[in-house]
Amino acid sequence: MAEAVRTRAALPAVGARRRLSDREGALGWIFLLPSVVYIVALVGVPFVLAIAFSFSDVTAGDPSFDGVGFRNYRRIFDDPVFWHSLQNTLVFTAISMALIVVFGKVLANILVADFRGKWLVRFLVLLPWTTPVALSSIAWLWLLDSIFSPIDWVLRHVGLLQTNTYWLGRPYLAMASVIAVHVWRLVPLAAVIMLAGLVAIPREIQEQAEVDGAGFWRRMFEITIPLTLPVIAVAALFGAIFTFTDMTVVYILTRGGPTNSTQVLASWAFFRGIEGGDVAQGAAIALFLFPLLLAAAIAILRAVRRMEVL
Amino acid sequence: MSVVEVRGLRKDFDSGRVHALDGIDLATTEGEYLVLLGPSGCGKTTLLRTVAGLERPTAGDVLIGGRVVTGLPPRARKIAMVFQSYALYPHKTVQQNIVFPLKASGMDRAERLQKARWAADLLTIGHLLSRKPRQLSGGERQRVALARALVREPTVFLLDEPLSNLDAKLRASARDELKSFQQRVGTTTIYVTHDQAEAMGLGDRIAVLYEGRVRQVGGPVEVYDHPADTFVATFIGSPPMNLVPVDGQLVGFRPEHLQPAEDVRGADRTTMPLHVDRIEYLSGDRHVYGTVTDIGEPTRVIARLPATVTTPVSAGETHKFAVAADRLRFFDAETGRSTAADVRLGG
Numbered sequence: 001m002a003e004a005v006r007t008r009a010a011l012p013a014v015g016a017r018r019r020l021s022d023r024e025g026a027l028g029w030i031f032l033l034p035s036v037v038y039i040v041a042l043v044g045v046p047f048v049l050a051i052a053f054s055f056s057d058v059t060a061g062d063p064s065f066d067g068v069g070f071r072n073y074r075r076i077f078d079d080p081v082f083w084h085s086l087q088n089t090l091v092f093t094a095i096s097m098a099l100i101v102v103f104g105k106v107l108a109n110i111l112v113a114d115f116r117g118k119w120l121v122r123f124l125v126l127l128p129w130t131t132p133v134a135l136s137s138i139a140w141l142w143l144l145d146s147i148f149s150p151i152d153w154v155l156r157h158v159g160l161l162q163t164n165t166y167w168l169g170r171p172y173l174a175m176a177s178v179i180a181v182h183v184w185r186l187v188p189l190a191a192v193i194m195l196a197g198l199v200a201i202p203r204e205i206q207e208q209a210e211v212d213g214a215g216f217w218r219r220m221f222e223i224t225i226p227l228t229l230p231v232i233a234v235a236a237l238f239g240a241i242f243t244f245t246d247m248t249v250v251y252i253l254t255r256g257g258p259t260n261s262t263q264v265l266a267s268w269a270f271f272r273g274i275e276g277g278d279v280a281q282g283a284a285i286a287l288f289l290f291p292l293l294l295a296a297a298i299a300i301l302r303a304v305r306r307m308e309v310l
Numbered sequence: 311m312s313v314v315e316v317r318g319l320r321k322d323f324d325s326g327r328v329h330a331l332d333g334i335d336l337a338t339t340e341g342e343y344l345v346l347l348g349p350s351g352c353g354k355t356t357l358l359r360t361v362a363g364l365e366r367p368t369a370g371d372v373l374i375g376g377r378v379v380t381g382l383p384p385r386a387r388k389i390a391m392v393f394q395s396y397a398l399y400p401h402k403t404v405q406q407n408i409v410f411p412l413k414a415s416g417m418d419r420a421e422r423l424q425k426a427r428w429a430a431d432l433l434t435i436g437h438l439l440s441r442k443p444r445q446l447s448g449g450e451r452q453r454v455a456l457a458r459a460l461v462r463e464p465t466v467f468l469l470d471e472p473l474s475n476l477d478a479k480l481r482a483s484a485r486d487e488l489k490s491f492q493q494r495v496g497t498t499t500i501y502v503t504h505d506q507a508e509a510m511g512l513g514d515r516i517a518v519l520y521e522g523r524v525r526q527v528g529g530p531v532e533v534y535d536h537p538a539d540t541f542v543a544t545f546i547g548s549p550p551m552n553l554v555p556v557d558g559q560l561v562g563f564r565p566e567h568l569q570p571a572e573d574v575r576g577a578d579r580t581t582m583p584l585h586v587d588r589i590e591y592l593s594g595d596r597h598v599y600g601t602v603t604d605i606g607e608p609t610r611v612i613a614r615l616p617a618t619v620t621t622p623v624s625a626g627e628t629h630k631f632a633v634a635a636d637r638l639r640f641f642d643a644e645t646g647r648s649t650a651a652d653v654r655l656g657g
Binding site (some may be wrong): 213 | 362363364382383385389390391393394395397399400401410411413414416458564
């Protein structure tokens with residue numbers, strides 16, 4: 001009897017504790033709030049601002065907001081540098097993505113193998129990805145210098161080159177240099193993503209293919225690649241997005257030059273909007289990244305969903 | 311000539327710290343169903359994988375069809391393997407799965423489709439050819455895996471616990487199917503399992519493995535009735551063989567041979583008092599748990615009384631039990647090896 005009374009007395013306290021930790025709906029909102037605030041403040045607001053600016057005449061000198069309709073868009077469409085930047089952006093992205101996938105795949109296959117000193121190789125391979133883009137771009141600026149380039153020095157000493165090469169001074173070499181740096185810095189990420197895909201293939205499937213008489217290439221193209229295709233797609237899209245949106249490499253290596261031949265949308269928007277002070281036009285240029293990024297994001301989510309089905 | 315033979319096979323893991331295979335000599339005969347039986351970690355799967363070429367032995371040789379293949383990769387060995395998980399290619403249809411080994415061997419398209427058709431009909435999966443593996447039941451997957459193994463016309467089938475992924479009910483029918491399949495195609499088969507019922511039911515011969523060594527090779531009757539050592543005696547049979555220490559030897563007898571004294575006919579028998587602890591009633595049999603005394607050290611034993619024995623036995627009592635003398639087995643207490651009788655038993 002006494003025990004029953006004590007239990008009843010203890011009930012409200014237990015109930016209250018339970019109610020706090022049991023309200024998953026409220027807890028969910030509390031835990032989500034920081035990231036929601038973060039996304040709204042640093043992604044949502046700037047995005048809306050950019051759209052608003054693109055229809056205005058805001059400049060660094062005159063921040064007052066006056067609507068001007070589509071004037072900014074008409075002006076950038078009339079500007080050949082914009083079209084050149086858009087073309088460069090697409091070309092850089094397409095070529096980098098293809099190279100990133102191929103090299104990433106090769107690297108992933110090397111990293112998945114078992115050999116001595118594997119962790120050291122993995123560490124070295126990941127280094128370009130962990131280095132801040134600005135720092136590694138500065139390092140590349142020196143590597144590609146027109147006078148002091150160590151690449152030139154090596155090529156000269158093995159007899160492949162007679163004089164200095166102006167890596168960043170000639171349009172096509174400059175474009176190739178920008179692509180090379182993008183590939184160099186994104187291959188590790190792609191390799192690690194694809195490595196995860198490779199590791200996820202059951203060992204028995206690989207062994208079955210071996211017992212079934214398939215050689216290395218047949219296993220690669222009939223088993224490994226089809227089974228990791230969704231992961232490869234994710235790696236490709238990551239590579240594409242990072243190349244597509246990046247302005248650091250172009251800004252540090254070439255500043256868009258020579259004569260805008262390496263200009264991309266992101267750098268052109270920066271030069272126009274921030275350095276040139278025409279905020280409205282910079283915003284309009286930058287907005288052209290949006291539809292393409294949206295398409296890429298949808299493609300990523302689709303690929304991920306397909307991966308879950310498999 | 312044996313189809314598959316291994317000589318002095320050793321396999322170490324972790325740079326010699328673990329001996330997965332500790333000197334194995336074993337040979338199959340043409341068309342035989344050889345079962346490798348042992349508890350998990352005994353080396354049976356490692357042995358199978360070494361025969362397949364998926365593991366390289368530390369020492370010793372693998373011979374297939376009289377040819378040393380130790381250094382050859384799996385594809386050069388004319389073997390077919392069915393893994394525990396069946397390892398069907400999930401992105402390929404049943405037909406693409408079955409023709410894969412033929413494609414790898416460079417057979418032309420018309421011929422390999424015909425071959426796939428033949429294998430699929432043999433295993434009655436002809437109607438599933440356009441399905442993906444995830445749309446198949448466990449039993450169907452097993453048959454697809456067998457069809458894929460069959461089309462290669464291998465010299466030997468290597469099966470690694472192919473029934474362990476099936477539920478208990480399906481397992482019995484799948485076992486039956488496996489046996490009749492092998493009898494139809496007549497290909498030498500090495501089958502790995504930890505399930506003694508599978509081993510006894512399927513094997514022409516059973517090789518019992520423990521700690522990387524072959525403890526006994528023989529037909530189901532032989533390994534059951536004449537176990538080579540105490541490991542085989544207690545691993546095979548459920549409940550296992552009773553072992554009673556008597557003067558430096560172990561006296562063994564199967565639970566079904568320990569019966570109430572009044573039910574054991576013949577003069578040549580050993581009687582012993584059994585103090586009964588409890589009785590289980592299982593599928594018509596009575597399993598009697600208790601302690602025997604008098605013949606040696608008091609030991610806990612199990613007697614299995616078939617439904618035909620109706621002698622009343624009840625828990626808490628001591629009852630006189632007996633074993634026919636020809637059913638007694640003797641083992642060396644130190645080595646555990648089977649020996650001749652060296653002790654005199656009372657009664």
